[in-house]
Amino acid sequence: xxxxxxxxxxxxxxxxxxxxxxxxxxxxxxxxxxxxxxxxxxxxxxxxxxxxxxxxxxxxxxxxxxxxxxxxxxxxxxxxxxxxxxxxxxxxxxxxxxxxxxxxxxxxxxxxxxxxxxxxxxxxxxxxxxxxxxxxxxxxxxxxxxxxxxxxxxxxxxxxxxxxxxxxxxxxxxxxxxxxxxxxxxxxxxxxxxxxxxxxxxxxxxxxxxxxxxxxxxxxxxxxxxxxxxxxxxxxxxxxxxxxxxxxxxxxxxxxxxxxxxxxxxxxxxxxxxxxxxxxxxxxxxxxxxxxxxxxxxxxxxxxxxxxxxxxxxxxxxxxxxxxxxxxxxxxxxxxxxxxxxxxxxxxxxxxxxxxxxxxxxxxxxxxxxxxxxxxxxxxxxxxxxxxxxxxxxxxxxxxxxxxxxxxxxxxxxxxxxxxx
Amino acid sequence: xxxxxxxxxxxxxxxxxxxxxxxxxxxxxxxxxxxxxxxxxxxxxxxxxxxxxxxxxxxxxxxxxxxxxxxxxxxxxxxxxxxxxxxxxxxxxxxxxxxxxxxxxxxxxxxxxxxxxxxxxxxxxxxxxxxxxxxxxxxxxxxxxxxxxxxxxxxxxxxxxxxxxxxxxxxxxxxxxxxxxxxxxxxxxxxxxxxxxxxxxxxxxxxxxxxxxxxxxxxxxxxxxxxxxxxxxxxxxxxxxxxxxxxxxxxxxxxxxxxxxxxxxxxxxxxxxxxxxxxxxxxxxxxxxxxxxxxxxxxxxxxxxxxxxxxxxxxxxxxxxxxxxxxxxxxxxxxxxxxxxxxxxxxxxxxxxxxxxxxxxxxxxxxxxxxxxxxxxxxxxxxxxxxxxxxxxxxxxxxxxxxxxxxxxxxxxxxxxxxxx
Numbered sequence: 131x132x133x134x135x136x137x138x139x140x141x142x143x144x145x146x147x148x149x150x151x152x153x154x155x156x157x158x159x160x161x162x163x164x165x166x167x168x169x170x171x172x173x174x175x176x177x178x179x180x181x182x183x184x185x186x187x188x189x190x191x192x193x194x195x196x197x198x199x200x201x202x203x204x205x206x207x208x209x210x211x212x213x214x215x216x217x218x219x220x221x222x223x224x225x226x227x228x229x230x231x232x233x234x235x236x237x238x239x240x241x242x243x244x245x246x247x248x249x250x251x252x253x254x255x256x257x258x259x260x261x262x263x264x265x266x267x268x269x270x271x272x273x274x275x276x277x278x279x280x281x282x283x284x285x286x287x288x289x290x291x292x293x294x295x296x297x298x299x300x301x302x303x304x305x306x307x308x309x310x311x312x313x314x315x316x317x318x319x320x321x322x323x324x325x326x327x328x329x330x331x332x333x334x335x336x337x338x339x340x341x342x343x344x345x346x347x348x349x350x351x352x353x354x355x356x357x358x359x360x361x362x363x364x365x366x367x368x369x370x371x372x373x374x375x376x377x378x379x380x381x382x383x384x385x386x387x388x389x390x391x392x393x394x395x396x397x398x399x400x401x402x403x404x405x406x407x408x409x410x411x412x413x414x415x416x417x418x419x420x421x422x423x424x425x426x427x428x429x430x431x432x433x434x435x436x437x438x439x440x441x442x443x444x445x446x447x448x449x450x451x452x453x454x455x456x457x458x459x460x461x462x463x464x465x466x467x468x469x470x471x472x473x474x475x476x477x478x479x480x481x482x483x484x485x486x487x488x489x490x491x492x493x494x495x496x497x498x499x500x501x502x503x504x505x506x507x508x509x510x511x512x513x514x515x516x517x518x519x520x521x522x523x524x525x526x527x528x529x530x531x532x533x534x535x536x537x538x539x540x541x542x543x544x545x546x547x548x549x550x551x
Numbered sequence: 552x553x554x555x556x557x558x559x560x561x562x563x564x565x566x567x568x569x570x571x572x573x574x575x576x577x578x579x580x581x582x583x584x585x586x587x588x589x590x591x592x593x594x595x596x597x598x599x600x601x602x603x604x605x606x607x608x609x610x611x612x613x614x615x616x617x618x619x620x621x622x623x624x625x626x627x628x629x630x631x632x633x634x635x636x637x638x639x640x641x642x643x644x645x646x647x648x649x650x651x652x653x654x655x656x657x658x659x660x661x662x663x664x665x666x667x668x669x670x671x672x673x674x675x676x677x678x679x680x681x682x683x684x685x686x687x688x689x690x691x692x693x694x695x696x697x698x699x700x701x702x703x704x705x706x707x708x709x710x711x712x713x714x715x716x717x718x719x720x721x722x723x724x725x726x727x728x729x730x731x732x733x734x735x736x737x738x739x740x741x742x743x744x745x746x747x748x749x750x751x752x753x754x755x756x757x758x759x760x761x762x763x764x765x766x767x768x769x770x771x772x773x774x775x776x777x778x779x780x781x782x783x784x785x786x787x788x789x790x791x792x793x794x795x796x797x798x799x800x801x802x803x804x805x806x807x808x809x810x811x812x813x814x815x816x817x818x819x820x821x822x823x824x825x826x827x828x829x830x831x832x833x834x835x836x837x838x839x840x841x842x843x844x845x846x847x848x849x850x851x852x853x854x855x856x857x858x859x860x861x862x863x864x865x866x867x868x869x870x871x872x873x874x875x876x877x878x879x880x881x882x883x884x885x886x887x888x889x890x891x892x893x894x895x896x897x898x899x900x901x902x903x904x905x906x907x908x909x910x911x912x913x914x915x916x917x918x919x920x921x922x923x924x925x926x927x928x929x930x931x932x933x934x935x936x937x938x939x940x941x942x943x944x945x946x947x948x949x950x951x952x953x954x955x956x957x958x959x960x961x962x963x964x965x966x967x968x969x970x971x972x
Contacts, residue, residue, distance in 0.1 A: 159737065160709065160710055160711075160737065161708040161709060161710055161711040162708070162709075168923070169707070169708050169711075169712060169716065169720065170707075170708045170711070174708060174711035174712065175711070177711060177743055178708075178710050178711030178741075178743060179711070195832075196831050196832055196864075197833060197864075198831070198864035198865065198866065199864050200864075218741055218742035218743060219710050219737065219741045219742075219743075220737075220739065220741060221739075221740055221741055221742065223739060223740060223775075223776050223777070223780075225775050225776060225777070225799065225802035225803055225807070226737075226739045226740070226775055226776065226799075226802065228799075228801065228802045228825070229736050229737065229739075229775065229799045229801070229802050229822075229824050229825070230737055232825055232828065233736055233737070233799075233824035233825055234736070234824045234825075234826075234827070234863075235827070236825070236826075236827025236828045236831055237826065237827035237831065237863040237864055237865065238863060238864070239862065239863060239864040241827075241864070244827075286590070286591075287582040287583070287590050287591045287595060287599070288581065288582060288583075289581055289582055289599050289640050290581075290582040290590075290591070290595035290596070290598060290599030290600070291590055291595065295590065299590065315650050315654055315655070316580065316581065316640065316641075316647075316650065316651055316654070318641065318642075318644060318647045318650075319642055319644060319647070320599075320639055320640045320641060320642055321639035321640075321642065322598055322599060322639060322640075354644075354646050354647055354650065354806075355644050355646060355647065355806070356644070356646070356806055356809045356810065356813070357778055357806060357807075357809070357810040358810075358813075359644075360806070378646065378647075378649075378650045378654075380649065380650070380804070381646035381647065381649045381650050381804065381805060381806065382646055382804050382805070382806040382807075383801070383802065383803050383804010383805060383806055383807045383808075384802060384803070384804060384807070385775075385776070385777060385778060385781070385802065385803035385804055385806065385807025385810070386646070386778075386803075386804045386805070386806025386807050386810070387804075388777045388778070389777065389778040389779075389806070389807070389810065392777070392779075401650075403650050403654035403655045404649070404650070404653055404654055404655075404657070405655075405657075405658065406655065406656070406657025406658035406662075406665075407653065407657045407829060407835060407836045407837070408828060408829075410617050410619070410657055410658065410835055411616075411617055411832045411835050412618060414828060414831055414832050414835070415828045416828070441660065442655075442658040442659060442660060443617075443618075443619035443620050443621075443658055443659070443660040443662070444619065444658065445619065502589070
């Protein structure tokens with residue numbers, strides 16, 4: 131039995147003595163309960179109890195962020211708390227690790243705010259987990275895109291196109307020089323656009339372009355569903371020559387994701403829809419850098435991070451922290467890096483800031499309107515993004531680069547520094 | 552193709568004209584996007600667009616409940632919003648229905664608060680879903696408990712006991728006359744208490760008692776894990792004569808749950824740990840009555856609802872609303888009722904209020920300290936709960952009933968009207 135431990139960091143808000151609240155959290159999530167029970171011996175605690183590893187007072191907060199707790203009218207404090215658990219409690223089972231680090235503790239009445247900010251896992255766990263099979267290197271190998279991000283887009287309207295209409299749009303996008311296309315998360319296997327029909331129609335187009343250009347566009351087919359459906363759909367994508375599948379994390383759960391990963395021989399593009407209910411209140415839920423660790427261990431190759439100056443409510447700082455998190459190794463031997471996927475209102479105007487913040491091009495940069503609504507057409511839309519990335523990576527300003535690139539100049543006139551759809 | 556629709560109700564808070572915000576939500580979760588796209592024809596919208604079914608102004612709110620939205624300094628209003636989607640968008644796929652009714656919409660910048668309060672599903676969906684195979688009738692058949700709730704408990708300490716120590720505790724509880732025992736959600740397959748060892752040791756005890764009494768105690772073994780693990784563990788429980796398995800909803804996801812349900816021939820006890828991060832802020836996430844619909848459709852037989860005067864932060868009104876929700880049919884033909892599981896600080900003192908609020912005994916009433924810490928021992932603890940339920944259901948007060956029941960009288964002296972561990 132290993133003595134390795136899993137560590138989680140939280141920001142806790144409480145009206146209670148923080149040390150006592152921390153002890154309650156540690157007890158509730160391991161060998162303790164509301165009252166002392168006969169079997170909780172010192173030997174048992176030594177082998178199974180969670181430990182408070184760190185407790186730092188971050189000062190008072192004006193009020194209870196979340197209602198329902200005890201002592202709501204008392205002064206509250208915010209503390210940085212780290213807990214650790216023996217790996218022996220859960221083994222290397224990711225679903226059970228989630229129940230341990232983020233189970234019943236959010237509802238404790240001493241908790242007036244609780245947010246997980248980091249999840250630090252021992253190398254034993256990384257080694258035992260499947261992890262991403264492709265990541266950026268494998269995705270680059272399949273798409274033959276080197277030295278720049280993959281330029282991607284999302285099929286829109288999200289839902290309602292038939293398989294043939296989707297394929298026609300894919301034809302336009304392939305002609306425009308796109309690297310990556312994905313289904314919307316709303317599009318899986320509906321009556322108007324059944325999964326199998328869509329795969330066959332889209333791959334006919336993609337394979338035809340690949341025959342002409344020698345380079346195959348990667349299409350992430352949303353196969354979210356039951357385990358047997360996902361396996362069968364994966365095999366259909368593979369049989370038709372496709373190179374990527376997509377699943378919705380919060381729909382399939384860690385167990386569904388692991389079942390897909392164990393079966394898949396294609397990259398898994400993981401969509402985070404529903405992330406808002408896990409994160410939107412700053413004193414509840416998860417930071418993405420913490421939550422995403424479990425999905426990277428489970429095998430996500432691509433993970434969404436929103437984008438700079440996006441159309442949602444997320445700040446640029448949060449977007450960049452998420453992307454940096456995905457690019458931070460989980461262990462020296464097995465970094466388990468996932469490729470960040472930028473999207474939401476992206477166009478050439480956000481490229482320089484994205485590059486400046488990350489310093490890597492190991493990402494997917496997806497634009498909708500930034501490509502399809504480019505005044506000179508989708509090919510100019512793709513070109514504008516490629517030229518913006520070449521400029522950013524070459525140390526040239528957007529203004530300077532746009533002198534040599536009419537596509538980039540038109541993109542900047544049309545979309546400015548943000549927006550684009 | 553059916554014209555059935557899925558309907559979801561939300562409480563939305565927004566600084567925007569509510570009708571415009573509602574249209575944005577409906578568009579984002581179906582055929583629309585941030586800007587008009589060429590393919591979004593009237594025909595496409597007619598077959599695939601979400602509809603705003605109801606919009607009722609509930610008045611002003613003092614401030615934005617969630618940060619990051621647009622217009623945070625403008626006046627906000629709260630509205631009751633109902634959206635509907637054609638079943639054709641998702642088919643009867645529960646994971647994809649979740650992505651549709653609770654996907655990207657929580658992050659929209661026009662949203663300063665969004666909580667799903669109801670999910671109303673068409674009969675076609677209920678019929679196509681597996682639903683609970685056992686529910687209360689099947690659970691009663693297996694446990695031979697009629698006319699009163701199952702009296703249950705949770706193995707404590709939650710984690711750290713060996714398989715043999717767990718079995719010894721189960722022996723005590725069986726001797727005490729318990730109906731139902733469950734693993735803690737932290738206990739799945741750790742190094743100290745491997746799943747297989749625990750099943751074998753516990754079932755040896757339970758089978759031995761059943762041989763003596765003719766009645767088999769139901770033990771919910773927590774088999775949370777990967778799909779193949781869960782299937783194999785289920786089969787072991789079955790082979791050893793066990794009658795229930797347990798899984799953590801947020802760990803296995805809907806896809807994992809469905810995989811278990813498709814395989815299982817035993818009741819599935821569904822644990823909601825993590826429910827706090829989905830629900831603790833009143834302007835974010837889900838009401839339990841809405842969220843639990845998907846899990847009932849997926850096949851949960853038992854679902855946790857906390858308990859009256861519990862040790863967590865949830866109000867009694869919320870607990871009772873959750874239990875009533877589980878007992879409300881999803882369709883006339885297939886009610887898909889899940890058995891509510893009451894727990895957390897329960898003892899004889901909460902029985903009358905629970906009965907008064909629900910008017911049914913089709914539930915599991917679980918107590919920890921209320922049984923194990925009873926001053927006259929666990930058998931008296933079980934007896935006190937049985938006697939309290941008999942009194943409540945027979946229209947007799949606790950005080951009156953305790954005159955004929957020393958166990959009940961002692962429970963009331965020790966635990967009062969709440970608490971108990």
